[in-house]
Amino acid sequence: MDIFFIFLFGLAIGSFLNVVIYRVPLGKSLITPPSSCPKCNTKIKPIHNIPVISWILLKGRCASCGKKISIRYPLIELLTGIIAVLIYIKLGNFDIFYLFTFGAFATLLALCMIDFDYKAVPDSLNLLALTFAFFHSPEVLENFKNALLMMGGMSLVRYYVSYFLKREAMGEGDIIVGGTMGALVGIKLAVLSLFIAALLAIIPSLYFRLQKKEPELPFIPFLALGTFIVWYFDSYFEEIWRIIYE
Numbered sequence: 506m507d508i509f510f511i512f513l514f515g516l517a518i519g520s521f522l523n524v525v526i527y528r529v530p531l532g533k534s535l536i537t538p539p540s541s542c543p544k545c546n547t548k549i550k551p552i553h554n555i556p557v558i559s560w561i562l563l564k565g566r567c568a569s570c571g572k573k574i575s576i577r578y579p580l581i582e583l584l585t586g587i588i589a590v591l592i593y594i595k596l597g598n599f600d601i602f603y604l605f606t607f608g609a610f611a612t613l614l615a616l617c618m619i620d621f622d623y624k625a626v627p628d629s630l631n632l633l634a635l636t637f638a639f640f641h642s643p644e645v646l647e648n649f650k651n652a653l654l655m656m657g658g659m660s661l662v663r664y665y666v667s668y669f670l671k672r673e674a675m676g677e678g679d680i681i682v683g684g685t686m687g688a689l690v691g692i693k694l695a696v697l698s699l700f701i702a703a704l705l706a707i708i709p710s711l712y713f714r715l716q717k718k719e720p721e722l723p724f725i726p727f728l729a730l731g732t733f734i735v736w737y738f739d740s741y742f743e744e745i746w747r748i749i750y751e
């Protein structure tokens with residue numbers, strides 16, 4: 506299938522993700538009512554709801570009241586479009602496994618944004634990402650087993666660390682994301698993804714410490730980014746694993 510259509514498909518899903526990111530944490534329906542401006546409540550016309558393009562043509566403002574619309578909306582659409590294309594380049598097919606893989610990563614993207622906003626994520630979306638990940642390849646049982654191992658291993662680490670720190674380490678949400686990681690890339694690469702996520706998180710957390718700002722950093726964005734990098738370059742990371750352990 507043409508890359509351009511995959512990109513458009515990704516943009517459309519990204520537009521839907523914006524609705525998911527806004528409405529799911531508030532417990533609102535995804536279907537009704539149709540999107541409207543949060544300030545003037547005017548229903549957004551289909552012509553003003555074209556991913557990225559409408560935002561540019563309207564110069565980032567509501568068509569009726571002129572209220573600024575965050576650049577985050579077109580950026581999420583664009584990012585989803587890029588992720589859709591990258592997954593297509595990697596898999597080379599637009600089939601059911603593509604849809605489950607893309608579904609898992611797109612849901613992870615929504616979880617990242619919600620984690621940024623609320624420092625917590627809804628179980629509904631977290632379990633949806635995990636479910637997509639079970640079916641992302643024909644080896645469903647293997648994926649399921651890898652998810653269980655990751656979730657079990659992370660729970661174990663959590664018990665130990667919480668005991669020694671005398672406070673709750675890692676959220677339950679992170680453990681479900683761990684299951685998604687295990688199902689998507691397998692145990693070895695999921696462990697590497699965790700390691701990369703921790704490395705990616707060092708710089709911003711040092712920055713927050715130095716700025717003496719609130720140190721609570723959302724961790725799911727790092728987990729998701731680490732997993733996507735490792736999934737995309739899996740053969741390189743398999744090689745790294747071999748060099749380290751064999």
Ligand SMILES: [Zn+2]
Nearest residue numbers: 542545567570
């Ligand atoms: Zn408005």
